[in-house]
Amino acid sequence: MVAITTSFLPLTLSAQNGMDHGHRYIDLGLPSGTKWADCNIGAKTRTNYGYYYAWGETSRKTKYDWDSYKFGSDKLTKYCTDSDYGEDGFTDDKEELDLSDDVARKLWGGKWRIPSDEQFEELIEHTKHRWTKINGVKGMLFTGRNGHSIFLPAAGHRYGTSLYDAGSGANYWSRTLNADSPDYAYCLYFYSDGVYVTHLPQLRTHCTARAF
Incomplete structure (x- = not known):
C-alpha cells in the first residue's frame, strides 16, 4: 500500500490568485479554469512535503500496507468495478472518490478536491x-501561459513505515480509479527527466497528498 501526497482543487473560483477557506490557490490560466493549491496538504510552504495518505483515506498512519487499508485488506469493500477484486464478489462501479473519502474536502473544506486524472493531463x-x-528542495515547477506557477516537491512515497524516492521523484494521487484494474488508481508521477499521468500499482500504497 503506497501513500502519496495529494493535490486538491477548487472548481468554481473566478478570481486569479487568492484564498479559499484559508488556503491559497494559483490560477495557471488553464482552459478548464481549474485553480491549483499553492502547497501540499499539511505543508506550511510550497517546498514542504506535507502529509501522505493512502488512496481514499483521510487520516494519516504510521504504517501503510494492505492490512491497514480502509477499504479491504485482501479484497475490496468499496471502489470496485470487477467482482474478481471484490470481497465475496462485491462491486459498486464507483470510479471516482466520494466527497467523504476526499482528503482535500475533508481537511480543507470549501470546494477543494483531489484532482481528476483529466485535470492532471491538462496541467x-x-x-x-x-x-x-527551490530553497534546497528538488521538484517540478509548472508554469502557465499567464506566467503563474506552482511547485510540486519531489516528496517520494511511503510504503510500510519507510519513505522512498524523496528528492528524486514523487507521486500525487488523483481521485480517479482505474476501472479496468480497480486495485490501481491514477496519479501524477514525475522525476528529473519527465512527468506523466499513470496508474499506481497496488494503489492502496501511500503517496503524497496535495490540494488544488
Whole structure:
C-alpha cells in the first residue's frame, strides 16, 4: 500500500490568485479554469512535503500496507468495478472518490478536491514544466501561459513505515480509479527527466497528498 501526497482543487473560483477557506490557490490560466493549491496538504510552504495518505483515506498512519487499508485488506469493500477484486464478489462501479473519502474536502473544506486524472493531463499539456530546486528542495515547477506557477516537491512515497524516492521523484494521487484494474488508481508521477499521468500499482500504497 503506497501513500502519496495529494493535490486538491477548487472548481468554481473566478478570481486569479487568492484564498479559499484559508488556503491559497494559483490560477495557471488553464482552459478548464481549474485553480491549483499553492502547497501540499499539511505543508506550511510550497517546498514542504506535507502529509501522505493512502488512496481514499483521510487520516494519516504510521504504517501503510494492505492490512491497514480502509477499504479491504485482501479484497475490496468499496471502489470496485470487477467482482474478481471484490470481497465475496462485491462491486459498486464507483470510479471516482466520494466527497467523504476526499482528503482535500475533508481537511480543507470549501470546494477543494483531489484532482481528476483529466485535470492532471491538462496541467501537463497546458503548462511548461521543468525539474528545479527551490530553497534546497528538488521538484517540478509548472508554469502557465499567464506566467503563474506552482511547485510540486519531489516528496517520494511511503510504503510500510519507510519513505522512498524523496528528492528524486514523487507521486500525487488523483481521485480517479482505474476501472479496468480497480486495485490501481491514477496519479501524477514525475522525476528529473519527465512527468506523466499513470496508474499506481497496488494503489492502496501511500503517496503524497496535495490540494488544488
